[in-house]
Amino acid sequence: MLSMTSLPQGYRALVIGASGGIGSALSTVLKGDVACGEVVALSRSGTGLDVTNEESVAAAVAALEGPFHLIFCATGGLTIDGVGPEKSLRQISADAMMRQFALNAVGTALVTKYFTPLLPKKERGLMGFLSARVGSIGDNNLGGWISYRASKAALNQILRTASIELARTNPEAVIVPLHPGTVATSLSEKYSGGHERTEPAVAATNLLTVLNGLAPQQSGQFFAYDGSRIEW
Template sequence: MRARTCRSIRAELFITNAVVIGASGGIGRALTQAIADSDAYETVFALSRSDISLPAPIRFTTIDVTNETSVTAATQVTAAAGQIGLVVVASGILHGPDIKPEKAIRVLDPAAMASVFAVNTIGPALVAKHFVPLMPRSGRSVFAALSARVGSIDDNRLGGWYAYRASKAALNQILRTLAIEASRTHPETVVVGLHPGTVRTALSQPFRPDENAPGVFAPEECAMHLMDVLEGLKVSDSGKIFAWDGQPVPP
């Protein structure tokens, strides 16, 4: 898949607005700024649970992807501004005070697993439920969610990380299913998952190699890679998962 120029994409992609969910995270914030800098959208909505301040044309709105009432409220705010040509779900959880990636099945905690699924799987599904209807039924638009290579079943050679792997695998299936449904009502909408690689964020900090190791990106670098992928997407790519370098991730 070859990325095209920003100018050609702007002519094709310009609808009105873009939305980034999880905009307070490292990747989400960098993506929000990169999308705003592209001048492809009139307004870029930065949605997150935590308040953030970014310059115009970025507007902040609160959202909690684990609460459908919150998702609905955020949808209403963005809908008032017009149609949405791009939605990126950049929220996600790998670890927390009571959540740790499992090294063995014996340590699996059902409550922690449910929390991981609520953010990584159900959350993006709720976002799709409420935001896809705001996307144009004609003309190119994109719905993307951050996935992970560890969600690939074929690529799983190390085991472990049960909740996180399963939540991303389930997300990939939701995106595939959404792509099929969206093709009937929004035939030019592209639905994809994005694997950002290893990025210097709080999510990856306990597990990544040395920060200066090859293949470890700053959030801004990651955002530029993902922008290239988004700009190069074709309708035939809908339902697939792509890594930061544009290469497909096996199912």
């Protein structure tokens, strides 16, 4: 059973994108932690939160009262409006690429802008975001998936930059992008290529375990579900 031992007894958690496969599992796992005092779940389908719309994000935050010791953003998209990842440069569509950036990059920036003020100022606070190993520039040996890769690389840079600023106001905070592995959700179903997929509950536990174990000095780095650091 998960135990977020680095957080105080009765800590409050917030999950953004809680209606998705991983987001829903994160909410369930956190509710099962006896140390957790409250889990607040936000999503487009459940509460109307659209992370690509600044007014929607601002309104969601205005309705909340902090602090939250743990905030996890589980939003993201690989296939958006029926358009999946490109296999070659010839398949690039400006509209499809903009939609990838709107959700994966701009959405991350807006969540970071509006939700980081809800973290504790002097206590330990954790903030995790779903990224993907394919967002690593140094680890890219296959090509393809250009828009998705680039949007996740942008997500990583946004969080790296945010971590530097956050360290000045919240010295005990950790904010990181996390690679969940190949998880048995609708996002990965068409693209798993026969590879073994992890159940959402297991993936959620892995992600929270990694986040729980990070020190403030590791804020802004990029980690995988097994705790290993991924190159940029």
